[in-house]
Amino acid sequence: MRILVVEDDDRLRALLATTLAEAGWEVDEAADGRSGFGAALGGGYDVVLLDVMLPGLDGVTVCRRLRTAGIEVPVLMLTARGQVASRIEGLDAGADDYLPKPFDVDELLARLRALTRRTASASGPLTVGDLVVDPLARRVRRGDTEIELTAREFDILELLVSRAGEAVSRFTILDEVWDGETDLKSNVIDVYLASIRSKIDRPFGTSTITTLRGAGYRVDAS
Structure with a gap:
């Protein structure tokens, strides 16, 4: 940003x-x-x-x-x-x-x-490939398939997709999604990312979120 x-x-x-x-x-x-x-x-x-x-x-x-x-x-x-x-x-x-x-x-x-x-939110749905994240409706779909996420999962995915192509650090996720209240050493982000991947990627045989060792996470822009 x-x-x-x-x-x-x-x-x-x-x-x-x-x-x-x-x-x-x-x-x-x-x-x-x-x-x-x-x-x-x-x-x-x-x-x-x-x-x-x-x-x-x-x-x-x-x-x-x-x-x-x-x-x-x-x-x-x-x-x-x-x-x-x-x-x-x-x-x-x-x-x-x-x-x-x-x-x-x-x-x-x-x-x-x-x-x-x-x-x-005002800019409308965010799209990466066939993955669509709609901030206003708070809905996610892959192609024609609706995907149910928890509120926190949605916030994390929206943040990553809104910065597609960029490395998003753990600190940034904690600061923007949890307002910096969670200990950086906690594995809470890993737990949420695993759950998000199990919903938006695994059933479709694809990989959207890349883990960057020591740098955070990135959603490929393509």
């Missing part, structure tokens, strides 16, 4: 970049509104983390111009101004969420997870 951090405070931008990278994000940075707008305009980001008070172009203007240009990437705005009027201004400009400074890092990560889940 790629995120663009647009923040003029060097220390905060560095902290955010480090925190997000540790959480499994691929991070690009911009220190002012004009460079942030140019980077976001190029596309390819899953989320833009956008400060309001920026040199060059302020964050509200950047967000408004992105929407005018047809860029629908989710935008989470940050600001030291916590007033209701300021929040309304950002949301009216097209921001998807708003977080006033100072903020808790865990809350920031939770809001980013919520934004990416919302985006995945």
